[in-house]
Amino acid sequence: MKILAKLYCAVAFAYLVAWLASLDLLECVGVLLLLVAVAAGLWAVVSYCRRAQAQRDRIEEKLDELRNKEGDSQ
Numbered sequence: 001m002k003i004l005a006k007l008y009c010a011v012a013f014a015y016l017v018a019w020l021a022s023l024d025l026l027e028c029v030g031v032l033l034l035l036v037a038v039a040a041g042l043w044a045v046v047s048y049c050r051r052a053q054a055q056r057d058r059i060e061e062k063l064d065e066l067r068n069k070e071g072d073s074q
Contacts, residue, residue: 020028
């Protein structure tokens with residue numbers, strides 16, 4: 001799966017380079033700035049989801065501990 005993702009990224013990068021080569025310099029800079037903004041937004045969403053998943057895992061661990069303590073006391 002990782003190989004397929006890397007191959008897809010390489011093809012997408014090649015198309016992006018070819019497309020940017022056909023643009024004027026000012027348009028090229030604008031597109032690159034837009035891509036940076038999109039990448040930053042995606043990174044923010046991914047990092048938020050990872051933090052939320054980590055917090056959910058911690059909560060589940062605490063619930064399991066509480067259930068185990070409750071089961072031991074009975």
